Amino acid sequence: MQGADSDYHTIVVGIGAHGSAALYQIAKRGYKVLGLEQFSEVAHDRGSSHGSSRIIRLQYHEHPDYVPLLHRAYKLWRDLEADSGKTVLHITGCLEFSDPVRTVSNCFGHALRSAIEHNLEHEVLTGEEVNKRFPGWRLPSHFKALYQPQGGILNSEEGIRAHTRAAQKHGAILHTGERVQRWQVLPSGKVEVITNKATYTAGRLVLTAGAWMPSPELVPELRGITQVQRQVIGWFEVADKAAFSMEKFPVFIFDDDQLGEYYGFPEFDNLPGMKIGKFYHLNEAALPDQLSRDITSADEEVLRDGISRYLPEANGRMLKAVACMFTNSPDSRFIIDKHPLHHQVVLCSACSGHGYKFASVVGEILADLATSGTTQHDIALHRITEDRKGMDGLLGRFARNPKARL
Structure with missing residues (x-):
């Protein structure tokens, strides 16, 4: 069945921490965007963001290169609060x-x-x-x-709800209880997404499905990597x-x-x-x-x-x-990049237990990649490259399996 009004600029799959932020940032820029969430509600208890609170901190023992992204994340969390009317960030040190x-x-x-x-x-x-x-x-x-x-607490569930509601305020469409069964890039260059309920097309696809990213329906090349x-x-x-x-x-x-x-x-x-x-x-x-x-x-x-x-x-x-x-991920860094074979598809995964605090800025990065194909943020640590620990051979997996979703 073809979904009514099914042609979008971007479809975001997985409306958790990073997907909700991407939905918001894309909608805020005036693009027609659809969010697909497999569960019946956002901020549910079956992913990685429930339990009410996540740490945010500026000092970063994982790598100093995260700090510029953190400065931007703090700014964007405050911007979200102003836009949504909800308090998300609480400073404790x-x-x-x-x-x-x-x-x-x-x-x-x-x-x-x-x-x-x-x-x-x-x-x-x-x-x-x-x-x-x-x-x-x-x-x-x-x-x-x-x-x-400047360290503190992010209300993780409220952050997802605030991003989602603000995205809808800016025109985003959200479908819950809808699970992706497969996706493919059409000869026209558009992306087709087939769910358990409908079929949609879009110019861009953003995959932010967390633990489900390596599934056969989404990015099977990541199986065993994440x-x-x-x-x-x-x-x-x-x-x-x-x-x-x-x-x-x-x-x-x-x-x-x-x-x-x-x-x-x-x-x-x-x-x-x-x-x-x-x-x-x-x-x-x-x-x-x-x-x-x-x-x-x-x-x-x-x-x-x-x-x-x-x-x-x-x-x-x-x-x-x-x-x-x-x-x-093998090196505990994130995976944020365009699909190696399909420039229309953006991947975000493997936040390795420290990714929630970055959701606001990752949403901005994903919106950049989906709308302009590039970003001014330095994401060199997080791109899909062969020199990353445990990722040697990953690009070859994509090359050997170009029609896995067709």
């Missing part, structure tokens, strides 16, 4: 430290490097100074921590609510030699308890449609390990826990 023994992956040292290189406002605090200023912490006195005052991983976050009862309030307790990341890397939040969004997660959790591979949502004692134990060592005042009952997904 960000605290980042590493066990001094840990030298291989020292988030404190790399974060400090990015702060110095980009002249970011920051302080280096001893463990004793952290404990005094932020009484929820119990750090050894010889530890050093980086405090960056890896989906089960992630659990929990909220724990605190002994002193004031100490874990947004006014007294910044968002945090810490890297422990024995335990690994953790991240967390003050009490936020009417959800009681301090929220904490461990990067890569139990290292459980998953399939997006078969992810176990059941929370186990092992899930709780790995979170409590991090709490008991440095946050004993938050080692109360686990009040809530949810399972979501990371979609990891």
Whole structure:
């Protein structure tokens, strides 16, 4: 069946963090754009963006080249708030430290490097100074921590809703409960998208389907390149609510030699308890449609390990826990680029557990690529190239499979 009024400038598939931002940015520029979401609503609990909160920070231990994108992301989140009338970004400051023994992956040292290189406002605090200023912490006195005052919380679900509603205000069409079955580039150069309900055509296609990107219906060449991983976050009862309030307790990341890397939040969004997660959790591979949502004692134990060592005042009952997904690339960078064979198709995937904060600027980049074919933002780290870790041979996969979706 052909969809009514089915010819669009751009179709965006997957209206999560980055898809909703792309939908908004394209619509805001005056283009006719359709968003397709396979689930019955946006900001649902089956992807990677639920659980109410995500960290945003300017210092970036992953690589200093992310910082210019972050400056733009902050600006665009504030622009979205002005356009939508919704508050999404909440400043708390960000605290980042590493066990001094840990030298291989020292988030404190790399974060400090990015702060110095980009002249970011920051302080280096001893463990004793952290404990005094932020009484929820119990750090050894010889530890050093980086405090960056512009860090904070993004309301992740509200961000998706705000982007989507603002996109619709600017004329975007949104179809929920509609799953893509296949797509193809027609001889005319337009892209045809066939769903379980209708067929649409557009001049451009933007694929932002998160963990579903490697599916046979979308970009099967990414199968085995991107890896989906089960992630659990929990909220724990605190002994002193004031100490874990947004006014007294910044968002945090810490890297422990024995335990690994953790991240967390003050009490936020009417959800009681301090929220904490461990990067890569139990290292459980998953399939997006078969992810176990059941929370186990092992899930709780790995979170409590991090709490008991440095946050004993938050080692109360686990009040809530949810399972979501990371979609990891081999080098933990993003995939943002035009399709190697089809300039009409833009790909965005594999945010590797740290992509939500960039959604506002990634939406702008995707809109740039869809409307002009290029962007002024530096996305060299995130393009599809053979020299990226684990991606050698990827371009060959595309070349060998040019008609996989025809």
